[in-house]
Amino acid sequence: MSQVINSLLVLLVLTGFTLLGSSRLAACIRAVGFQGLLLGLLAILMQDGKLSAAGVLLPLTTAVVKGILLPWLLFRAMREADTVREVEPLITYNVSIIAGTAALALTLWLGQRLQLPSEPPSSLLVPAALFTSLAGIIVIVSRRKALTQVLGYLALENGIYAFGTTVALRLPVLVELGILLDVFVGVFVMGIAIFHISREFDHIDTDKLVALSDVG
Amino acid sequence: MIELLILIPAGAGILAFFVASDQSRRVLLISAALGQSALxxxxxxxxxxxxxxGWLAEDPLGRLIETLTSVLFLAVAFYAVAYLREEARQLHSDFEEGFIFSNAxxxxxxxxxxxxxAAMTLVAVSQHFALLWVAxxxxxxxxxxxxxxxxxxxxxxxxWKYLLICSVGIALALLGVFFLAVAATSPDGSTIALMVRDLRSNAQHFNAPWxxxxxxLLLVGYGTKMGLAPFHTWLPDAHSEAPSVASALLSGALLNCAFLGILRAHEICVAGGLAGFSDRLLLVFGLLSMAVAAVFISGQTDYKRMLxxxxxxxxxxxxVGVGLGGAAVFGAMLHVINHSxxxxxxxxxxxxxxxxxxxxxTDGVAGALSVAPVSGGLWLLGLFAITGSPPFGPFLSEFTILKAALDQGETLVAVAYLAILAVILAAMATPALAMAQGTPPEQVAPAHPKSKALSVVPSILGIAILVMGIYIPPVLTRALREASHLLG
Incomplete structure (x- = not known):
């Protein structure tokens, strides 16, 4: 079982690099959607065979929302905004990848240092989760498009969810659904905002959103 | 009963989307606000x-924030009805750039x-850390x-800035909630539900580094929402561009709710013997926020951004008040009310x-006292109150914090605190006086607010600020003491 979990975690790290290195918006949306599917699978496998109805249904719901529903919403937002389907980073892809590698090294080191009270199912779990979050943060600060920033936010959230799978099994079902609902509505509202931005500005580049500032 | 506090506004809110008549929708808003605050x-x-x-319960701290939110919302609701009536026209021209826009x-x-x-009420009565996050x-x-x-x-x-910056901040707070769950897990794998009460009573055995x-993480996450520097960058934009009704609620009610999130985390630290650690952090971020605000208030030409x-x-x-501990916590709790x-x-x-x-x-406004006497007078009163001049409420609470700092021998904190307050007083008094006095610009005709509520509601709040500076009801003192007792 731990072999499977480890390979899924490696895939999770790879989707993070796809997000950092891909120039195509569609590929980035797919990468984040794939993360959602991986998370659902991981959450089921982590339970060590002691499966309950809630223990399966909840990860499945997560997988459907994060892996299918949200990517579908984002694809729709991309078409409605009729945007150039390039990511348009503020830094080059090479720099993004290098930053990602540094983030991976940092999280691997952190994973060695952090002592969880009970042994996690895989020693890769904490580094992979934190790396996914860091990749999300790098994307948020280094990309021009509002849509890409939403993808970064989702990756951040996915990484935190992955970390949560070590402890979240003990969270009540209702709360987990609440968290999922918040993320879903959040992305939905952001999608509406993107639609308005594209109509108002004829583009969705957030570096043009500079009318409000007190510095310079 | 607690469920009703949330269900009334939530139900009325959903209903409001489907009520076609403006008049009945406004009645709905007022009656929901009245019912909820009465409750x-x-x-x-x-x-x-x-x-x-036990997931929803009212402790002294939550009750204080909840009631303050409800009462403030009621006041704002009356104002909002009058405001929406004025705004009901289809198209508006922009003050700054002159283009035509419509309202939502x-x-x-x-x-x-x-x-x-409804969401803010849920924040105030949540006793479970993950539910608090959801709210x-x-x-x-x-x-x-x-x-x-x-x-x-x-x-x-x-x-957009508000959505993205706050969502990212709050995502970090979720990581903080998970870290808290790890900290609460004992080496044999047994764990504690993330209820405030359970965590508090077991906090001594928690894993300190986690x-x-x-x-x-909770401080950074909820601090983003609360507007602590350097995570405050969304706040001036959102407050200045939102309609005044929304700005009043954001500043007066929402920031307190985010503060409550931090206070809950602080409660656990205090109970776990880590008060020294969380106190220092709160103190540093508090003073930094005050200093950053002083820099941007000085020379600010947009009065909504100044606020x-x-x-x-x-x-x-x-x-700073909570970070100092002791009597300053009481001052901070009192200041929550006064500031709101x-x-x-x-x-x-x-x-x-x-x-x-x-x-x-600010340069475009002059002679407010003669053009709009009530608003001009309240503007002057409010700006002197908010900068901590006696005899208003904020003076009392700011002074309590200062006195506590001096009593505790934190002279450096006290000096910095006082110096920043003085800079801000000077920076805000000048535009306040210039806006209230002088001759109004020619194109501005003396105008009476078309609806009474637009001046009555702020006047009532103004009287409340004055009263809070002179007399605090004993029931409130007791509640504040109980609330601050939880925070060391």
Whole structure:
């Protein structure tokens, strides 16, 4: 079982690099959607065979929302905004990848240092989760498009969810659904905002959103 | 009973989206606000039992924030009805750039207002850390459409920044909640539910490094929402571009709810013997927020932005008060009330001035006392109150914090605190006086607010600020003492 979990975690790290290195918006949306599917699978496998109805249904719901529903919403937002389907980073892809590698090294080191009270199912779990979050943060600060920033936010959230799978099994079902609902509505509202931005500005580049500032 | 506090505004909010008649929707808004605030005042007489297995319960701290939110919302609701009536025209021309824009549908604005109240109430009565997180994120989602009421590019920019920055911040707070769960797990694998009460009574056995990391993440996450520097960057934009009704609620009610999130984490640290650690962090971020606010208030030419930075300053004061501990915590709790009342009033008055002068620039406003006597007078009163002049409420609470700092021998903190307050007083008094006095610009005709509520509501808040500076009811003193008792 731990072999499977480890390979899924490696895939999770790879989707993070796809997000950092891909120039195509569609590929980035797919990468984040794939993360959602991986998370659902991981959450089921982590339970060590002691499966309950809630223990399966909840990860499945997560997988459907994060892996299918949200990517579908984002694809729709991309078409409605009729945007150039390039990511348009503020830094080059090479720099993004290098930053990602540094983030991976940092999280691997952190994973060695952090002592969880009970042994996690895989020693890769904490580094992979934190790396996914860091990749999300790098994307948020280094990309021009509002849509890409939403993808970064989702990756951040996915990484935190992955970390949560070590402890979240003990969270009540209702709360987990609440968290999922918040993320879903959040992305939905952001999608509406993107639609308005594209109509108002004829583009969705957030570096043009500079009318409000007190510095310079 | 606690469920009703949330269900009334939530139900009315959903209903508001579907009510077609403006008139009946406004009646709905007022009656929901009246019902909910009556209920929350009733909880002071008949304390409600916990609901949903203790997940929702009112402790002294939560009750204080909940009641303050309800009462403030009621005041703002009366103002909002009058404001929406004035704004009901189809198209508006922009004050700053002259283009034509329309407003969002009134139905969605009213609906979001009520859902916003429901989410804030849920924050105040949540006793479970993950539920608290869900509620705080819900406040972001319900309030974002309020900022985008005037449909133009500046408000859209403000809404986007608010959504993204706060969502990212709050995502970090979720990581903090998970860290807290790790800290609460004992080596044999047994764990504690994330209920405030259970965590508090077991906090001594928690894993200290994880608890510290959890506190840092919760402070950064909820601090973003609360407007602590350097995570405050969304705040001035959102407060200045939102309609005054929404700004008043954001500053007066929402920031307190985010503060409550930090206080809950601080409670656990205090119980776990890590008070020294969380105190220092709160003190540093508090003073930093005050200093950053002082820099941006000096020379600020947009009076709504000036009020927004003043909120950053006061959130800093709250953090400093709690960070100092002891008697200063009582001062901070009192300051929560004083700041909310004063800042809500100021934003509402700013809305009136904006309607008369059609500019947010301080230079464009002069002679407010003669053009709009009530608003001009309240503006002057409010600005002196918020900068800590006697005899108003904020003076009393700021002084309590200062005195506690001196009593504890924290001279350096006291000096920095006082110096920053002095700079801000000087920076805000000049535009305040210039706006109130002098000769009004020629094109501005003396205007009486068309609806009485637009001046009556801020006047009532103004009287409350004055009363709070002179007399604090014993029942309130007792409640403040109970609330601050939890925080060391």
């Amino acid at each position: 929350s005042i009733a909880t002071w007489i008949v304390p409600p039992g916990p609901a949903f297995g 549908r009134e139905a969605s604005f009213t609906g979001c207002l009520l859902l916003f109240l 705080i994120e819900a406040t972001t989602l319900a309030s974002a459409p309020l900022i985008y009421f005037h449909r133009h590019h500046r408000s859209l920019e403000a809404t 608890l510290k990391a959890a506190f840092v 927004a930075y003043s909120s950053v300053e006061h959130m800093g004061i709250l953090a 009342l004063t800042k809500a009033m100021l934003f509402l008055v700013a809305g009136n001035l904006l309607a008369v002068y059609r500019t947010k620039n």
